[in-house]
Amino acid sequence: MKLYELVGSDHTQGFSPFVWRIKLALAHKNLDYELIPLQFTEIKDALTFADSKTVPVLEDGNNVTKDSWDIACYLEETYADRPSLFGGNVGRAGSKLLNSQIIMPLLAPLFRTLVADIHDILDDADKDYFRSTREPRIGCTFEEARENYKVSLAIFKKNLWSYNKYLLTEEYFSGEAPAYNDYILYSMFLWARGTSNIKLLDDDDPLNKWLVRMDQSFGDLVAHLKR
Amino acid sequence: MKLYELVGSDHTQGFSPFVWRIKLALAHKNLDYELIPLQFTEIKDALTFADSKTVPVLEDGNNVTKDSWDIACYLEETYADRPSLFGGNVGRAGSKLLNSQIIMPLLAPLFRTLVADIHDILDDADKDYFRSTREPRIGCTFEEARENYKVSLAIFKKNLWSYNKYLLTEEYFSGEAPAYNDYILYSMFLWARGTSNIKLLDDDDPLNKWLVRMDQSFGDLVAHLKR
Known part of the structure; x- marks a missing residue:
């Protein structure tokens, strides 16, 4: 199986949150x-062979799948005898909904928070491309985004309210053990760890304890990232 | 089984969104x-017997349960041989998360949108109580809330984005058939229908088609409500 991922100048450190999910x-x-x-x-x-302009792409023998959600569904169906990512159809629907739910309230402000730091870890060849495509998207220069990162971060943190509230009584976003709901959310934090030193959470946020539990479950995979 | 619900001057028309879920x-x-x-x-x-200050309360023989989430879990466990509300532990976690996720982005602005209309359907004895407890909570008078309802409604509608996006590819928020995720969301719209004439959705919102499907599934229960 081959997983295509996104890297900066350090080719050993993939940082895409969507690749992290996979x-x-x-x-x-x-x-x-x-x-x-x-x-x-x-x-x-x-990625022309996969008809994709984004990572992740997964090549599994003759099966080529793009888009993190479709890859997750492919893995769930193809490797149905292995531990389930969704725990059935209702759980799958919940994960698909979460997939949409975090885009505007969490991923968008987090991107604005991290974007200048992401730029800095890219290879020189990528920096111009990244700037020319992303600055129009966020409506300001990277320098302005860095200067105002606390505004974006405050929006991100405010929108974590329901996730912190949920964790007051639950261990994982998939119930008693981590599964795809957790990976959707954990991947945001791994994205940030791999690209930036900005501290995203308050010390007493329940999300902190959940991150410790997630780190313990995925020690080898995430050990190289600073917390 | 006895379900305690909230009514206005018409005692046959319960309108609490949390009772609707149950x-x-x-x-x-x-x-x-x-x-x-x-x-x-x-x-x-x-509801002193249930140690509750809110509806719903469910009395099932000697078992008394308060809080809609706890009642849903009680029903799922006690009547496990009947159709599942959550489809397993991961689905249950997803529903619990959705329970939190809609409070700030959806229930709060929808309450501000509807609050003046809710006041109007209450019995006179309740109107003073409702005004004295809810106006401090929303930080303005009901008359001001009515005057500015379009501001609150715009926030509500903006925050429906991910739900409309989800429905571009899926039939129900619980997958192939309605279940508790759908009831959490449907109850918001039933709350609005039972209290107000304000139109919540745009005609081309995918949520409209989902509401038609939900109405078809629960015809008898919701037939008295205007759409």
């Missing part, structure tokens, strides 16, 4: 794979 | 029950 899903199902690192400007040509 | 859950499990209507100012005394 790395965690593959670990959940105890499946081995080879990582194929790509820079932003390499993606288009390298 | 009515839908009881219908899902095909369980019969008697409705006990209570006005706001009757709740405190009437």
Whole structure:
């Protein structure tokens, strides 16, 4: 199995939150794979075979799947005898909903929080591409985004309220053990750890304790990332 | 089984969104029950036996349960041989998360949108109580809330984005058939229908088609409500 991922100047450190979801899903199902690192400007040509302009792409023998959600569903169906990512159809629906729910309230403000730091870890060849495509998207320069990162961070943190509330009584976002709901959320924090030193949580946030539990479950995979 | 619910001057029309969740859950499990209507100012005394200051309360023989989430879990465990509300532990976790997720982005702005209309359907005895407890909570008078309802409604509608997006590819929030995720969301719209004439959705919102499907599934229960 080959998993195509996104890297910066350090080709051993993938940082895409969507690739993280699949790395965690593959670990959940105890499946081995080879990582194929790509820079932003390499993606288009390298993934023509998959008809994809984004990572992750998973190549499993003759089966090529793009988009993290479709890959997760592919793994769940193809490796149904291994631990389940969704725990059935209702759980799958809940994960799919969570997939949408975090885009505007969490991923968007977190992207604005991290974007200048992400730029800094890219290879020089990628920096121009990243700036010219992302600055119009966020409506300001990276320098302005860095200067105002606390505004974006405050929105992100405010929108974590329901997740912190949930964790007051529950261990994992998938119930008694981690599964795909947890990976959707954990991948956001791994994205941040791999790209930035900005502290995302308050010390007493229940999410902190959940992150410790997640780190313990995925020690080898995430050990290289600073917390 | 007795379900204690909240009514206005018309004692046959319960409108609490949290009671709606349980009515839908009881219908899902095909369980019969008697409705006990209570006005706001009757709740405190009437529910002392349940140590509850809010509806719903469910009395099932000697078992008394308060809080909609706990009642849903009680029904799921006690009537485990009937159709499942959660579809397993991961689905249950997803529903519990959704329970929290809609409070700030959806229930709060929807309450502000509806609050003046809710006031108007209350019995006179309840109107003073409702005003004196809710106006401090929303930080303005009901008259001001009515005047500015479009601001609150716009927030509510903006925060429906992920739910509309989800429904572009899925039939129900619980997957292929309605279950508790759907009831959490449907109950918001039933609350609005039972209290107000304000139109919540745009005509082309995927949520409209989902509401039609939900109405078809629960025809008898919701037929008296205008759409």
